[in-house]
Amino acid sequence: MPTMIEIKDLHKSYQMGSNSLHVLKGINFKAEAGELVAIMGSSGSGKSTLLNILGMLDEANSGDYILDGVPIKNLNETKAAQYRNKFLGFVFQSFNLINYKTALENVALPLYYQKVGRKEREAKAMRYLEQVGLREWANHLPSELSGGQKQRVAIARAMASEPKVLLADEPTGALDSTTSYEVMELIQQINDQGNTILVVTHEEDIAHMCKRIIHLRDGVIVEDKKIKQKRASEYVQ
Amino acid sequence: MFSKDRWKEILEVLSSNWFRTVLTAFGVFWGILILIILLAAGRGLENGITADFGDIATNTMFIWTRRTTKAYKGLPKDRSFDFRLEDVPMLRERFPELRYVSARNQLGGFRGGSNVIRGIKTGAYDIYGDYPEIINQDPMGITAGRFVNQNDIRERRKVAVIGEGVVSELYEAGEEVLGSYLKVNGVNFMVVGTYKKKSNDGDGEEGQKQIYVPFTTFSQAFNRSDNVGWMAITANDGTSITGLKEAIVSALKEKHKVHPEDTRAIGYFDLYEQFNRVQSLFGAMRFIAYFVGILVLLSGIIGVSNIMLIVVKERTKEIGIRRALGEQPWSIRLQVLMESLVLTILSGMAGIAFGALFIFGVNSLLDASGPVDMFANPSVSLGVVMAALAILTFSGLLAGFIPAQSALRVKPIDALRNE
Numbered sequence: 001m002p003t004m005i006e007i008k009d010l011h012k013s014y015q016m017g018s019n020s021l022h023v024l025k026g027i028n029f030k031a032e033a034g035e036l037v038a039i040m041g042s043s044g045s046g047k048s049t050l051l052n053i054l055g056m057l058d059e060a061n062s063g064d065y066i067l068d069g070v071p072i073k074n075l076n077e078t079k080a081a082q083y084r085n086k087f088l089g090f091v092f093q094s095f096n097l098i099n100y101k102t103a104l105e106n107v108a109l110p111l112y113y114q115k116v117g118r119k120e121r122e123a124k125a126m127r128y129l130e131q132v133g134l135r136e137w138a139n140h141l142p143s144e145l146s147g148g149q150k151q152r153v154a155i156a157r158a159m160a161s162e163p164k165v166l167l168a169d170e171p172t173g174a175l176d177s178t179t180s181y182e183v184m185e186l187i188q189q190i191n192d193q194g195n196t197i198l199v200v201t202h203e204e205d206i207a208h209m210c211k212r213i214i215h216l217r218d219g220v221i222v223e224d225k226k227i228k229q230k231r232a233s234e235y236v237q
Numbered sequence: 238m239f240s241k242d243r244w245k246e247i248l249e250v251l252s253s254n255w256f257r258t259v260l261t262a263f264g265v266f267w268g269i270l271i272l273i274i275l276l277a278a279g280r281g282l283e284n285g286i287t288a289d290f291g292d293i294a295t296n297t298m299f300i301w302t303r304r305t306t307k308a309y310k311g312l313p314k315d316r317s318f319d320f321r322l323e324d325v326p327m328l329r330e331r332f333p334e335l336r337y338v339s340a341r342n343q344l345g346g347f348r349g350g351s352n353v354i355r356g357i358k359t360g361a362y363d364i365y366g367d368y369p370e371i372i373n374q375d376p377m378g379i380t381a382g383r384f385v386n387q388n389d390i391r392e393r394r395k396v397a398v399i400g401e402g403v404v405s406e407l408y409e410a411g412e413e414v415l416g417s418y419l420k421v422n423g424v425n426f427m428v429v430g431t432y433k434k435k436s437n438d439g440d441g442e443e444g445q446k447q448i449y450v451p452f453t454t455f456s457q458a459f460n461r462s463d464n465v466g467w468m469a470i471t472a473n474d475g476t477s478i479t480g481l482k483e484a485i486v487s488a489l490k491e492k493h494k495v496h497p498e499d500t501r502a503i504g505y506f507d508l509y510e511q512f513n514r515v516q517s518l519f520g521a522m523r524f525i526a527y528f529v530g531i532l533v534l535l536s537g538i539i540g541v542s543n544i545m546l547i548v549v550k551e552r553t554k555e556i557g558i559r560r561a562l563g564e565q566p567w568s569i570r571l572q573v574l575m576e577s578l579v580l581t582i583l584s585g586m587a588g589i590a591f592g593a594l595f596i597f598g599v600n601s602l603l604d605a606s607g608p609v610d611m612f613a614n615p616s617v618s619l620g621v622v623m624a625a626l627a628i629l630t631f632s633g634l635l636a637g638f639i640p641a642q643s644a645l646r647v648k649p650i651d652a653l654r655n656e
Contacts, residue, residue, distance in 0.1 A: 057653070081563050082565070114563075
């Protein structure tokens with residue numbers, strides 16, 4: 001399998017008034033295409049910061065980040081927006097759907113930014129909504145959807161632009177366990193299709209549904225192991 | 238760039254809080270409405286006052302003689318004198334910039350006694366002895382026959398051109414006017430033409446009750462020899478009569494042996510100066526209208542800018558999401574700018590439309606109640622509307638600019654953290 005993500009000696013510190021907070025202290029890891037990686041750690045371990053850097057929402061102070069052979073360095077906002085749109089899909093803990101747009105419009109949004117024509121965009125968005133089982137809900141606003149449905153819309157949106165990597169930041173953090181498993185089942189299915197996925201979580205059971213767990217503590221990787229994946233479908237009745 | 242999707246989004250944002258949008262729009266609406274109404278009112282006043290000037294050539298002065306107040310060259314003070322006919326060629330020669338120099342004589346006057354008789358009817362009218370050129374200085378429309386011409390002057394024909402007011406008083410309806418005779422101070426004149434002057438207020442009626450006869454005939458018939466009652470002097474376009482008048486007055490003083498410092502001996506009225514004074518008043522009024530209107534508009538614009546800032550603040554998270562999904566910064570800026578622009582232009586258009594409606598209402602009210610002195614036909618030109626639209630577009634962009642910049646300053650990561 002080709003290397004999808006490669007990170008070398010990544011450092012990041014935040015300036016908090018006169019103090020400097022060193023959050024990431026030299027992270028090294030590689031992820032191959034088709035991997036499903038869980039990034040675990042207690043709060044303050046730097047896992048969200050790492051994900052933000054991987055998501056080009058934030059920039060590291062030093063170190064290299066190569067995404068599918070493209071070095072991600074010194075991006076201006078325009079370039080970063082382009083790369084995010086082309087290479088990455090985001091799933092957030094709080095769903096982050098745009099509340100005055102319907103499920104379909106939300107899913108179509110990344111395609112709109114790719115300047116895909118209206119008809120094609122809607123057809124494609126509909127296909128992805130169907131994949132997450134929300135075809136009948138296409139014309140509903142996020143406020144009319146349950147938490148699990150919202151997260152599925154968010155996943156459909158993340159997948160709509162056919163990204164190289166899907167980044168999920170606590171995708172089940174705001175959901176009860178049954179819904180969490182449903183969402184993880186969806187993520188596993190997407191992974192089964194060959195997509196690379198990084199999941200940040202602090203829940204052991206969610207982490208064990210991935211294929212590899214990276215433990216972060218105080219800004220360094222303390223453990224990096226491949227595990228035997230637990231299928232979420234085993235938990236779902 | 239101006240796709241259906243963007244319009245849809247603009248409408249969604251603007252309609253998400255109707256009450257706030259309408260309140261904000263009202264500021265701009267009100268500003269442009271005030272601007273339009275002030276300009277229209279100024280124009281109405283201008284139209285009314287300009288109509289009082291009528292068609293008269295405004296680059297004109299009138300000049301007449303009075304008694305001298307200073308002894309000069311052996312002549313006593315309190316001497317009365319008249320301009321002479323030879324003054325006209327003298328002025329023409331010395332001031333080639335002059336377009337018309339008309340010598341005039343006059344009989345009768347305001348509330349003068351009856352001086353014109355036709356059959357059993359009589360009337361009191363102003364009788365002018367004039368050269369043909371006067372029709373260019375004090376324009377009148379010839380409604381029948383002709384005006385005084387050079388042959389009348391040369392042959393001293395006893396012909397007269399009379400106003401429509403005279404016709405209606407001295408003639409029965411439908412009676413043939415041309416070729417009939419009028420007796421003016423005992424002398425018979427044949428009517429060869431009738432005129433009507435364009436004027437719209439109280440003075441207009443007086444203007445129709447005048448009789449014009451050839452200058453030479455007048456002098457002979459009423460015993461004026463070569464004396465000239467007064468002169469109407471018009472300068473060429475491009476030369477101001479106001480600049481020439483001092484020189485004209487001193488030339489006449491010199492010719493008539495009047496002390497150069499005798500300021501009372503020659504009287505004059507500078508129409509051009511009056512006209513310019515009124516014109517500069519209009520200029521000042523326009524300036525005030527623009528000044529007040531634009532300031533009111535500005536406060537509306539600041540309102541829009543404020544609301545856009547709040548909208549951007551409210552949508553911080555949404556902007557963060559969209560940037561995470563890969564929306565380009567220019568697209569976000571365009572979005573905010575267009576929201577502001579659409580809000581400003583829509584409300585401005587409403588203001589312009591409402592202002593036009595208001596002007597229309599005032600006009601029909603004026604039409605219904607008859608003419609009002611010094612106020613006529615308030616209106617704004619298409620140019621003003623275009624200028625207003627340009628101001629609106631500019632100010633819409635201005636109002637959106639700061640909020641758009643603040644939208645771009647939000648880093649997506651901070652925006653997403655904002656719960």
